[in-house]
Amino acid sequence: MKILLAEDTKDMNRALTAVLEHEGYEVASAFDGAEALEYIDRDSYDVMILDIMMPKVDGLEVIREARNRKIVTPVLLLTAKAEIDDKVAGLDAGADDYLTKPFSIKELLARIRAMVRRSVDYTEQDLQFRDIRLKADGMELIAGNSVRLSQKEFELMRQLILNADHPVDTEFLLSHIWPREPEAESDTVWLYICYLKRKLEAVKSAVRISGEKGGSFLLNE
Template sequence: MRLLIADDEMNLAKALRAVLEDEGYNCGVCFDGNSAIRLISQEIYDGLILDIMIPEKNGYEVLNQIRKQKDDIPVLLLSALNEVDDQVTGFDLGANDYLSKPFSTKELIARVKMMLKENTIDESYLQYQDILLDKKEVILAHKNTKYQLTKLECSILSLLVRSESNRVPIWLVIEKVWNNRVDVNQNTVSLYVSYLNRKLSALQSCVSIKMSKENIELCVNI
């Protein structure tokens, strides 16, 4: 897959390119908003990593113009601005995800992989081993048996199935499922994992969810 990195911090942009190319991505780099718009319009990219505070046109302006052109390229916004209003502005303009600086390269890679996978799959039905998740009806099915899920359970299972490794960090679950609510912690995630495991067991599926201190992951019981 081909990515464009738009960030006026040249050393950071080049470092991100090196990290992502080690992960197998083909990356282009530019350092201002006008160049980002031109490259997106002239070439084919599978994703855009866009810093908000870039010259000529800032990241918000770039994103706004891209979406007005009906370009549905997935966009991950990067910014030292970490106020909630800044994030809301980005999402309202059509960003797929938002990452505050400074960040770890592991977190960046995880978010890029998730963003790209979300953009390339059918969101209505997700298949994993012997289970089928119907996101529209919020139903978990195994053969001819079905269980109604809660929206939170569905969101957790969807994250796991969509993840390339079928493993998701707990911090990402809290962010994606609960929007970083202050009253949600690892114990909350553990409780919902137990709910899902009960339903998987009742369906007699070979799938279960294992939880460690850092991650939750799908497992296949043989």
């Protein structure tokens, strides 16, 4: 399994590379965003780990460029900042998950395993509700047109469709989508609900998500 790691702090880059290789991953190591894009041009990867603050090209631009090229490889974003705006910017750019520095190696490895497992589990599990289709291959939401979803957005929409006959409460979503992420809270669920509302409008679907922050959510027209 191949991982692209882009981290400009040399000591951290080398340490993470050594850990990942010890775990059996093949690692392509880049020290800035421009080098990361060169790697993306030459090869494909199972997971990309990108620092948000890098010289030449930052992590957000690397993600945007990858998504513009229709590359749907899961992206884990590393950031030294804990502010919500930085997390939102990363997710808006197309990241699937994020870790705030400092983080434990055990948590990093767990996030990687979860991203890879979700990618495999979603294969050939397309779902439909009213005029929308959730396509596992490429993690697309399709109606009048299509848009790519992050892994968390995909999981959330999947749960809403699978439970379309009854409201799904915030605690259920936290336990099923963020089971090993103690920092996730009702605000996290609401943030992703808002993302999905915008993306339903973007694909010109008649489907809407009803519900209030901290409560239960239901798909309807």
